[in-house]
Amino acid sequence: MRARRADGAHAIPNAGMETFVQSMVSGILTGSLYAMIGIGLTIIFGVMRIINMAHGDMVMLGMYGAFWAHAAWKIDPFLSILIWIPGAFILGGITYRFLLRKIVPGGELNTLLYTAGLSLFIANLALLIWTGDYRTIKLPYAIMPLRPFGIAVPIPLAIAFGMAILVTAGLYWFLVHTDTGRAVRATSQEPEAAALMGVDVERITIVTFALGTALACGAGVLLAPSLYLYPTVGEILVAKCFVIVVLGGLGSVPGAIAGGLLLGVVESLGAVYVSVPYKDGIGFVIFLLVLLFRPSGLFGVGKS
Amino acid sequence: MKLFSLIALVVLFLAVPWIIPVPFFLHLIIMVLMWTVLGAAWNILGGFAGQVSFGHATFLGAGAYTTMILYLKLGVAPWFGMVAGGVVAALIALPIGFICFRLRGPYFALSTLAVAEIVRLVALNWESLTAGPVGLLITTLPDVSFRGHPIDWESKTPFYYMAVVIALAAVLATAIMSRTRMGAYLLAIREDIDSAEAIGINTVQARVSALSLSAFLAGVAGGFYAMYLRYIDPDAVFAISLSVEMVFIAVVGGLTTVFGPLIGAIFLVTLGETFREHFLVGHLIFYGAFMMVAIRYMPEGIWGKLRLLMSPQR
Numbered sequence A: 001m002r003a004r005r006a007d008g009a010h011a012i013p014n015a016g017m018e019t020f021v022q023s024m025v026s027g028i029l030t031g032s033l034y035a036m037i038g039i040g041l042t043i044i045f046g047v048m049r050i051i052n053m054a055h056g057d058m059v060m061l062g063m064y065g066a067f068w069a070h071a072a073w074k075i076d077p078f079l080s081i082l083i084w085i086p087g088a089f090i091l092g093g094i095t096y097r098f099l100l101r102k103i104v105p106g107g108e109l110n111t112l113l114y115t116a117g118l119s120l121f122i123a124n125l126a127l128l129i130w131t132g133d134y135r136t137i138k139l140p141y142a143i144m145p146l147r148p149f150g151i152a153v154p155i156p157l158a159i160a161f162g163m164a165i166l167v168t169a170g171l172y173w174f175l176v177h178t179d180t181g182r183a184v185r186a187t188s189q190e191p192e193a194a195a196l197m198g199v200d201v202e203r204i205t206i207v208t209f210a211l212g213t214a215l216a217c218g219a220g221v222l223l224a225p226s227l228y229l230y231p232t233v234g235e236i237l238v239a240k241c242f243v244i245v246v247l248g249g250l251g252s253v254p255g256a257i258a259g260g261l262l263l264g265v266v267e268s269l270g271a272v273y274v275s276v277p278y279k280d281g282i283g284f285v286i287f288l289l290v291l292l293f294r295p296s297g298l299f300g301v302g303k304s
Numbered sequence B: 001m002k003l004f005s006l007i008a009l010v011v012l013f014l015a016v017p018w019i020i021p022v023p024f025f026l027h028l029i030i031m032v033l034m035w036t037v038l039g040a041a042w043n044i045l046g047g048f049a050g051q052v053s054f055g056h057a058t059f060l061g062a063g064a065y066t067t068m069i070l071y072l073k074l075g076v077a078p079w080f081g082m083v084a085g086g087v088v089a090a091l092i093a094l095p096i097g098f099i100c101f102r103l104r105g106p107y108f109a110l111s112t113l114a115v116a117e118i119v120r121l122v123a124l125n126w127e128s129l130t131a132g133p134v135g136l137l138i139t140t141l142p143d144v145s146f147r148g149h150p151i152d153w154e155s156k157t158p159f160y161y162m163a164v165v166i167a168l169a170a171v172l173a174t175a176i177m178s179r180t181r182m183g184a185y186l187l188a189i190r191e192d193i194d195s196a197e198a199i200g201i202n203t204v205q206a207r208v209s210a211l212s213l214s215a216f217l218a219g220v221a222g223g224f225y226a227m228y229l230r231y232i233d234p235d236a237v238f239a240i241s242l243s244v245e246m247v248f249i250a251v252v253g254g255l256t257t258v259f260g261p262l263i264g265a266i267f268l269v270t271l272g273e274t275f276r277e278h279f280l281v282g283h284l285i286f287y288g289a290f291m292m293v294a295i296r297y298m299p300e301g302i303w304g305k306l307r308l309l310m311s312p313q314r
Helices: A018-049 A055-074 A081-100 A109-132 A155-177 A179-189 A191-196 A201-226 A235-246 A253-273 A279-293 B002-019 B025-049 B057-074 B078-100 B105-125 B155-180 B181-191 B191-199 B203-229 B239-254 B259-279 B285-297 B301-310
Strands: none
Touching: A018 A109, A018 A155, A018 A201, A018 A235, A055 A081, A055 A109, A055 A201, A055 A235, A081 A109, A081 A201, A081 A279, A109 B105, A109 B285, A155 A179, A155 A253, A155 B105, A155 B191, A179 A191, A179 A201, A179 B105, A179 B203, A191 A201, A201 B025, A235 A279, A235 B105, A235 B239, A253 A279, A279 B105, B002 B025, B002 B105, B002 B155, B025 B155, B025 B181, B025 B203, B025 B239, B025 B259, B025 B285, B057 B105, B057 B203, B057 B239, B105 B203, B105 B301, B155 B181, B155 B259, B155 B285, B181 B191, B181 B203, B191 B203, B239 B259, B239 B285, B239 B301, B259 B285, B259 B301
16 A cells, blocks of 8 residues: 655654654554554454455445545545435445355355455456546645644544544444443354344345445545555555454454554554555564464464 | 376377467467466465465565576576576475464464565565665576577567466475375365374474475566566565465465466456556556455355356266
8 A cells, every 4th residue: 555645754764752652543543543444344354254355345335436526526635425325325235245155154265255246346447447446535624744743643633533533432332331332242242142132134244344335435434534545545445454353353343443442553654664665564474473373363362 | 098198188288389489478378378387386385285375476485586686796697597486386385384373264374475475575675685666677598499499588488388387386285295295284274284193193383395386487487577577676576565466366266276377377368468458557457356255155165156057976
C-alpha cells in the first residue's frame, strides 16, 4: 500500500526522540483504521468460521465510494461515510444471502477458495469500470498538517482516526448492550448452544457478515483521502487484515484492535528504523512467527 | 487403436504451427500450455495432497529469475536455465515446506501467502541480484540450428514446441505420481491427516516431497515464461494474482485429476486472453466468476464432472 506522506518522512538512521514520537503517532493513526478493517474480518470469522478473502475488496469499494462521492457529488469524503456504511451493510447482507449462504457449510477451504474467486471478480469488475489508474482525493484542508507539540499530523488522517474511534466504540456498544449484539457474541462463542437458547443463527450470520462488510467499507472511506486508490488495493489490504487478526487471535474483537494498532506502529517504526522498502514485509514476518509459535494470538484471547 | 490415436495426437500437435500460423492463436496455445504446467504443479500439492497454497508465484518467480540471471550473467542457455530454475524452486520449497507445513488448512494457505509476499519484497529490493523494479530484459536468444536451419526466435513456433514438451512432462509427472505409493500417501493426507499420521505415513516428508515436485514444475514454467516474454520484473512474476490464477485453473479444471489443469487452462486462459485482446484490463473477471460457479455447482471441476458423466456405472 503506497501511503502519501504529508510529512515526507524517510528512513533516517540515528533519528532522535522526535522522530520516534512522530512515527509512533502516525503508526497509531493508521493502526486505528487497520483495527477497523480487522474487526470486520474477525467478527465474520468468529460467527461463521470462514476466512473472507474478499474483505480487502470491500475496503476498496469504500475507497472508491468516497472518491466518487467527492468527484461526482461534491460531498466531503468523510461525510459520505453516512451513505456508504448503510450501503455496505445492505451489500454485505445481500452478498451473504445470495452468494455465500450455500457455500459456508461446505467447509473452511471451500469458502476460502470461493471468497478468493469473489475477490478476484470484484477487483476485476472495478478494473473494468474504473480502469487501473491511480487516483487521489484532493482536499483543500489536507495541504498543511497540524503540528501539535511539533509533531506533524496530516488532517485527513486525524479526522479518520477520530471517526474510526467513534465507529469502533459504536460497534462495541452494539455488541455489549443490544440483544442482537449479545446474540452475535453468543453465536461466536458457541453456535449450537446459542441456537438452543433461541438465537436465530441464520439471521445473526447475515447481520454479522453485513456488519463486517460495513466496517471494511467504512474504513475504506476513511482511508481514501490518505492513500492512492486503485482497484487491486484490496489484495494487499486483505493480506494485512490477516496479519492483524492473527496477531490478536482470530475471532477476538479486542485482539483485532490491538493487532491493528500494533501493525500500524510496527510498520511505521519499521519504515524509520529498519528500511522503507521492507516495511510491508515486517508485518508478514511477525505474522508467520505468531502463526507458528502462538497460534491463538499474541494476547491468548482468540480461538485457534 | 490406442496406439493409433496416440500417433494421430502427436502428429496433430506437431502440425499445429502449420495448420494455424496466426501468431495470436499460437500465443494462445503457448499460454494455455504454460498455465497447464502451472495448474498441474499446483494440483499436485493443492489437489492430491489437499494443501491449498496461495503462494505458488514464489516458485514461478524463482524459476524465472534463475533462468534470466544464469543467461545474463553466465551465458547459460535458457533451456538449461529452465531446468536449473526448477531445481532452485524445489530447493526454495524445502525451507518453506518445513515452516508452513506446521500449519493446517486455511492457516497453511495464509502462511504461504505471507511467504510469497516476503519473497516478492526481497526480489524487489535485492537489486544487485534482481535489478529490483527495473526488471531483467534479454534482447537476443542464443543462436542454435535444428537440422541445419537456424531457429527463428522471433516466431512463436520454437516456443510452441517447447511448451508442448513441458506440458506433456507435467501431465505425465502427475499421472505417474498418482499411481505411485507417494500418490496414495498424499490422498490419505488429504482425506485425514491425523489418520494418515497414525498409520505410519511420514506426513511432513510426503507433503514436502509433493511441494518440491510442485515447485520444480512451477519453476520450469517460470523459466519458460521468462524466456518467452524476455522481460521480467518482481511484480510480473511474484504477484499474488499469479498464485491465485494457478489455484483457479486447477480448481475449475478439476482437482486431483490428471487432465483437470489442462482443461482448466484451455477454458480459462482462452477466455482470459481473448478478453485481453479487446479490453486491456480485467481479464481475470472470468477466473473469479467461474471459480464461484465451480465451487457452488461442481466442486469436482469441469474434467471431474465430465468424467462422472462419461463413466458407465453411474
